[in-house]
Amino acid sequence: MAAAGDPKGWTGWGFSKWKAGWRRLWRSEEEPSKPQDDDGAPLIQRLALQASLTFPGPGDPGDLEATSGFRENLGRLQSLLGQVRARDLRLAPRRASGRAPGRPPFTYMRICETPAFSLGVFLLRAGARIPLHDHPGMHGLLRVLYGTVRIRCLDRLEPGGGPGPGALRQQAPPPGTPEGATPRPGVLRSEAEYTEASAPCVLSPSQDNLHQILAVRGPAAFLDILAPPYDPTLGRECHYYQMLERLPLGAEEAQGGATWDLPRAVWLLETPEADDFWGEEEPYPGPKVLL
Numbered sequence: 001m002a003a004a005g006d007p008k009g010w011t012g013w014g015f016s017k018w019k020a021g022w023r024r025l026w027r028s029e030e031e032p033s034k035p036q037d038d039d040g041a042p043l044i045q046r047l048a049l050q051a052s053l054t055f056p057g058p059g060d061p062g063d064l065e066a067t068s069g070f071r072e073n074l075g076r077l078q079s080l081l082g083q084v085r086a087r088d089l090r091l092a093p094r095r096a097s098g099r100a101p102g103r104p105p106f107t108y109m110r111i112c113e114t115p116a117f118s119l120g121v122f123l124l125r126a127g128a129r130i131p132l133h134d135h136p137g138m139h140g141l142l143r144v145l146y147g148t149v150r151i152r153c154l155d156r157l158e159p160g161g162g163p164g165p166g167a168l169r170q171q172a173p174p175p176g177t178p179e180g181a182t183p184r185p186g187v188l189r190s191e192a193e194y195t196e197a198s199a200p201c202v203l204s205p206s207q208d209n210l211h212q213i214l215a216v217r218g219p220a221a222f223l224d225i226l227a228p229p230y231d232p233t234l235g236r237e238c239h240y241y242q243m244l245e246r247l248p249l250g251a252e253e254a255q256g257g258a259t260w261d262l263p264r265a266v267w268l269l270e271t272p273e274a275d276d277f278w279g280e281e282e283p284y285p286g287p288k289v290l291l
């Protein structure tokens with residue numbers, strides 16, 4: 001998800017913490033791939049090809065969205081992604097196990113990566129949380145393969161404009177904001193649980209660009225497409241945030257609970273990467289992808 005040599009690795013997350021020794025096995029020689037134009041090709045191969053059509057290069061995302069055919073291609077990509085099941089990737093749902101010291105909260109299976117997009121699987125242990133983070137200038141699609149994840153989707157509100165409930169941009173930062181910190185206005189757009197029965201969760205440079213992901217009621221796994229991948233050298237570095245409620249204490253009750261309606265104005269406080277958020281890479285066991 002990020003350029004080779006990126007000190008934080010290809011997802012922009014704590015890859016300095018990733019343990020050495022994992023091999024790149026996403027192009028194993030165990031199973032030859034079918035021709036690229038073969039309708040009988042593995043679903044993951046067709047998905048990767050559609051991703052390469054939808055995201056032909058890492059160019060300006062604004063230009064990409066204005067490109068003729070982009071919406072149609074994105075729709076086809078979402079449709080294909082929605083068909084992928086764990087068994088298509090030769091993944092068996094994992095059982096819950098206790099939190100063991102030294103074991104990461106998540107692992108990642110790299111399927112393929114180009115300058116235009118990355119495709120891989122995140123496997124979360126029960127209760128694992130991917131902290132609130134952004135995807136600068138990027139598109140993303142997430143498809144749950146097994147288990148349940150609760151996803152919060154947010155956006156930053158740019159000063160003087162941007163989406164969201166504008167009147168609340170004027171509120172003061174909430175009590176408890178760390179001294180010297182500068183929270184930025186944001187909007188919590190949605191919070192929902194996703195399973196393998198759910199349609200993919202989609203983000204874009206301008207909509208639902210921030211999210212937090214939590215594995216609930218057991219382990220979970222999801223297929224992840226990022227386009228283009230994180231790359232700090234090109235301004236696509238992952239930032240982490242803490243969400244602070246913007247309404248003063250007691251306002252929720254005063255408004256009869258209506259404050260929990262969505263979308264809801266919040267504050268976003270940029271934070272360092274959490275020490276307990278780290279992962280390892282593991283081999284991808286499914287059909288190989290050739291582009």
Ligand SMILES: [Fe+2]
Nearest residue numbers: 133135140211
């Ligand atoms: Fe993400």
